[in-house]
Amino acid sequence: MMQLWEGGPQRQADLAKILGTDAATMTRTVRRLERGGFVRKSPSPTDKRSTIIEATPASMNLRDEVRRVWEALEESVSNSLSTQDRDLALTLLERMELGLEASLAQDTHRRSA
Numbered sequence: 737m738m739q740l741w742e743g744g745p746q747r748q749a750d751l752a753k754i755l756g757t758d759a760a761t762m763t764r765t766v767r768r769l770e771r772g773g774f775v776r777k778s779p780s781p782t783d784k785r786s787t788i789i790e791a792t793p794a795s796m797n798l799r800d801e802v803r804r805v806w807e808a809l810e811e812s813v814s815n816s817l818s819t820q821d822r823d824l825a826l827t828l829l830e831r832m833e834l835g836l837e838a839s840l841a842q843d844t845h846r847r848s849a
Contacts, residue, residue: 737774737791738806741799745790747780754840774798 739754740746746754752762766789769775774795780786814822 737769737795737798737802740775740789740791741796745788747783748777748787748789750840751789753843754836769795 739751748762748766749759751766752759755762757765766775766777766787770777774792775789776792778788778790780788814825817825
């Protein structure tokens with residue numbers, strides 16, 4: 737959900753790649769979220785083979801709670817780290833995120849070419 741909240745509607749295949757899961761697992765996850773009223777599926781207007789997944793207004797009610805839980809988890813994990821170690825971990829994670837974004841951009845560019 738966090739990926740959809742932050743990134744807006746996305747292709748189901750892209751979500752699977754970003755989240756590091758296979759197509760079957762993503763299909764089951766989206767189906768459960770759809771039954772719960774948290775996401776909506778629609779055909780891609782540019783690629784009839786693709787499905788676009790978007791967060792519903794109902795899911796937005798969960799956003800603040802998910803953020804609070806995520807922040808508590810981050811705090812509990814990082815409490816044992818020194819300030820220097822925490823800064824290093826954040827720097828490395830930011831670099832990894834940039835690498836993932838670049839990889840996704842390359843894949844998107846290849847598909848549209």
